[in-house]
Amino acid sequence: MKHVLALACLLGGCVEGLAPAEVGIGRVVGAYPGNVAAVLPPMTDERGNLFVVTGMPDSTGMPQPGTAHSGGARGRWSAGCKTGTGTRGSARGWIGAVAGRGWLWTATAIVELDVATGQCTTKLDTDPVSASDVIFLGVAPLVDWTVSGRFAVAIVTTGVESKPHLATIDLGLGLVRTSEPLAVTEVLAVGADRAQTQAGFLVRDGSGLRVLIARPHETTYESIAVAGTATARTLPGDLAIGDDGTIAAILGGDAIAVGTRAGLAISPATFTPHTIDRDDDGGLWLTGLAGTEPRIASLRAGMLDRSAPWSCATRIDQALDTGIVVIDERGGERVAARWRAHGATGASALLPTRSVPAYAVGSRAVLVADPPVDRGGIAYSQLAVVPVGVEFQ
């Protein structure tokens, strides 16, 4: 009987991921300044490779140019490279990561990180056709992986063409494949439905706000009206598309736009929204803070439900503060240490400015920091990536 059970276990699957609020082993990335050392959460590709970008936010919440690192799923971190220079050289968002490569976007370029070489490559800072500078207003967090390459969707302008265009980008070759002019003045939120390979942008044009749904290889797009007005955040907010058809986006002034393909409406949130997370079943969740308390609310059938305390986020913060094990493998040898850690992307580890991509089923990778050390008047912390089990309720 024991053998039968062992075989059933083997074939049925006795391997499990992290339990809700369980904290895994951290991997040290490097030392960076600021109590909040980064705005964006870590990114993961399908193989488990990690991509981290730092950038301390200024008083408006705009991140400063930072350092991007890539880490192999089975070990090693790259030395890191600068995302850019000046106020436009900071990382505004992740585009995605597949097969050992990750891409982030700044206002003036796309930066490709390669796990195998540890190198960063700046792409599309100049349009190879018009030889003019490219300005990125928003890039959807979506990489379409095909036999022909990796493609993304963005809203861009160029130095010689101030009119925004909806552009399809070949991330490998670093060029714009297709572009379609838009009557857009501002991009307020970006997002994607990776399961359906759809990119979403909440934009403002002459008639108000609307959501554009586009696909990486199509010049046409779907336009959805948004009733109401709102301001933009410093960085474009999260936009998400749920499996049930719900579309939601975070805007400035603690407002959110919620609805379906029939239309969205703007309403105030009862707490300060940070991210819209998509769970493993395709459901959407608005997360944020009420004071210092993490809150969560379900987004279903185009409606925002009542919020509740997000106990999972609170328990993760408590577990980080109690102490976690981190491994420093940068010197070629694994050195373990125990940290009293805290979230490096904001007040709560699970609440950075942009949604945390799934690290594995039921877990997210978050960026944490150890207690800061004063170096010449600037507080420096060691940063580490830690997988944590997540429960959305």
Add this chain to the structure above:
Amino acid sequence: MMRRALLALLLATAPAYADEATPAPTPPLADEATPAPAPAVPASDSVAKTALLPPLRTGLVAVTFGGSLRPTIGLSRHDTPVVRDRWAYGIAGSSIDVGVDARVGSHVSGTLYVSVGSERAPDGTLRGRVGLERAVVAYEPSRLVRLSAGKESVPLSAQSATPTVARVFPDRIALDDTFVLPADVGLQARVTTGKVSGFAGVWNGIASDVVLEPGATERGLLYSARVELTPLGAFEFDEGRRENELRIGVGAAATYRAVTAFTPTGMAGVRSRDLRAAMSLRVAWQGLFVQSEVLRRQVTDDLSMRPDVATAAYVQASWRFRTARVDIAPLGRAGLEHIRQLSSPATGSSLELGAAVFPIARRTDRLQISALYAHVLEPDLGLVDRVLLQLRLGF
């Protein structure tokens, strides 16, 4: 017929070397149509089973030469919006496998098997490949027991345990690549009776399909075991051969490997456990051959907290029947796989239909012509329709 087949091979291989000389465009067209050939995984006695020429004997030593030619032409259509890459064709599945089997007396033998074909380089271009697929020395104290040492395939799935030359299908099902382990160096014991065959092996465990950091290596022994019960008697060596009597085979296999990765500087790094298992059912009767398997893979490590779990199942069937002049075997195969189930889930599937023709079946089964259409959903890359035409000549 032999001369014609050789001529066909020469014609088919000529473009292969042209591909090698001139780098393929990006992305390459020529190597997308057919996947790189699966390494030939001959069974211990496949050379002797398939050899065309009689053994050369001198004293106690008998040397047998054998192998197979497999010119393969493929055509595929990818579901990609980039027009240039929709259609692809090529001969990347072609290979010639040559084996030498030397026996000293009745108890000791040695086998060397080399496969010459093509493979895809990391930059996507097609390049020639010469692979030492098998190099073993074996000792057979009795007809039931065989002990071997050297490099050979690790028998996990029924597909990987079946020699390439013995398969009625022109290639393995694509999902098998997720589970099958590369050929490795080790020790293996085989016990074979008419009703049970069992394999147990200990392998070096270096060869792995797990992605490591560049320059890193892994150390850790790999253990394998495979058992198949055939209560009605053993199967024929060749899947395509007609069985007059009913044959049933129920098999189970597992491999286990606990390894430590060493960084390029030689320091101990991540530790991982790799557990794979397979259960198979085979039935043969009056030309009908049905095979089904369930496969499982679980790789965990002490760093990522991100288990790599995959499960797959497939069923394949062929039915060989005779016409006035040739034997024909319709082929059908369907498979479903779930990969990265606990990390980044993706699903793949395949449906394949085709036929194998044995043009000179009245005299020999050495010549087989197969055509196979496959409708494949690749887990990460989407839909592809593929047609494969293969001539297989055993010698």
